[in-house]
Amino acid sequence: MKKxxxxxxxxxxxxxxxxxxxxxxxKMESLYKKTVPLIKADSLxxxxxxxxxxxxxxxxxxxxxxxxxxxxxxxxxxxxxxxxNISKDTEVIVYCSVGYRSERVGEKLQKAGYTNVxxxxxxxFGWKNEGFEVVGMNNLPTDSVHVYNRLWGxxxxxGTKVY
Numbered sequence: 001m002k003k004x005x006x007x008x009x010x011x012x013x014x015x016x017x018x019x020x021x022x023x024x025x026x027k028m029e030s031l032y033k034k035t036v037p038l039i040k041a042d043s044l045x046x047x048x049x050x051x052x053x054x055x056x057x058x059x060x061x062x063x064x065x066x067x068x069x070x071x072x073x074x075x076x077x078x079x080x081x082x083x084x085n086i087s088k089d090t091e092v093i094v095y096c097s098v099g100y101r102s103e104r105v106g107e108k109l110q111k112a113g114y115t116n117v118x119x120x121x122x123x124x125f126g127w128k129n130e131g132f133e134v135v136g137m138n139n140l141p142t143d144s145v146h147v148y149n150r151l152w153g154x155x156x157x158x159g160t161k162v163y
Contacts, residue, residue, distance in 0.1 A: 024122070024126075024129070024155055024157075027098075027155060028098065028099060028121060028122050028126070031098060031099060031100045031103075032099060032100075032103060032119070033103060035103065035106070035107050035110075036094070036102075036103050036106035036107060036110065036117055036118065036119040037117070037118050037119070038099075038118065038119050038120075038121040039093060039118040039119070039120060039121060040121045040122075040126070041120065041121070041122065041126050041127045041130040041132055042130060044093060044120060044127075045132055047091075048067075048068070048069060049069075050091070051090075051091040051092065051093050052071065052083075052086055052090055052091070052092045052093070053067055053069055053070040053071065053092075053093045053094075053095070054070065054071050054073045054083070054092060054093070054094045054095070054102075054105065055067070055070040055071065055072050055073065055095060055096070055124075056073055056074070056075040056078065056094055056095065056096045056101050056102045056104075056105045057074075057075065057096045057097060057101065057124075057146070057148075058074060058075070058076070059072065059074060060146065061097070061146035061148065063136075063137050064136070064142075064144050064145065064146035064162045065124070065134040065135060065136055065142050065144050065145050065146065066124070066134060066135065067095065067124065067127060067132075067134060067135075068133065068134070068135045068139065070095070073105065075096065075101040075102075075104070075105060078105050078108065080108055080109065080112040083109070086114075088112075088113045088114050088115060089115050089116055090114075090116060091116045091118070092109060092114055092116060092117045092118070093117075093118050093119075093120055094106045094109070094117065094118070094119055094120065095119070095120035095123045095124055095127070096123045096124070097123045097124060097125055097146075097147065097148045097152055098122060098123040098125055098126070098152065098155060099119050099120060099121060099122060099123045099126070100123075102119050102120065102123060103119050106118070106119050122155075124145060125145070125147075125152075125155050125156045128145050128156060128158050128159045129156065129157045129158050131158060134159075143159050143160045144159065144160045144161075144162050145159045145160070145161065145162065146162045146163075147161045147162065147163060149163065150163065
C-alpha cells in the first residue's frame with residue numbers, strides 16, 4: 001500500500017498542473033481575436049536579439065519588470081509615430097500582461113503597414129510562466145511581475161505578483 005501512494009500523489013500533482021495550464025490556455029484563447037499572429041515564449045526566446053519588442057503595458061507595469069530589451073509604448077497613449085524609426089518589415093513582437101492590449105497595438109501597427117507583427121502568446125505572464133527571465137528598470141533580473149490586478153494576477157503561476 002505504501003508503494004502505491006507516491007505514484008498516486010505524482011499523478012494527482014500532474015493532473016492539477018495540467019488542468020491549470022489548460023485553463024490558462026483556454027483563457028488566452030478566449031481573449032484573442034487572432035487578428036495578429038501569435039508567437040509562443042519558447043519560439044521567441046532564441047531570437048530575442050533579432051527582433052524589436054514592444055511592451056504595451058502601463059509605465060507602472062513596465063517599471064516593475066519587462067522582457068530584457070523591450071521598448072515601452074503605453075497602450076493607453078500609443079501612436080504609430082512612436083515607432084516610426086522601425087522599418088515596416090522588421091519583426092516586431094508586442095506584449096502586455098496576457099496579450100489582449102498588445103493585440104490592439106499590433107492591429108494598429110498592421111494597419112500602418114507593418115508586415116511582420118506578432119503578439120506574444122500569454123504576454124509577460126506566459127513568458128514568466130515558461131520560466132524565462134524578466135528585468136527591472138536597472139536591467140537586473142527580477143522575479144517580480146506587475147499583474148495588473150488580482151483578477152488577472154491569478155494567471156501568473158511563476159514569479160512574485162506585484163499589484
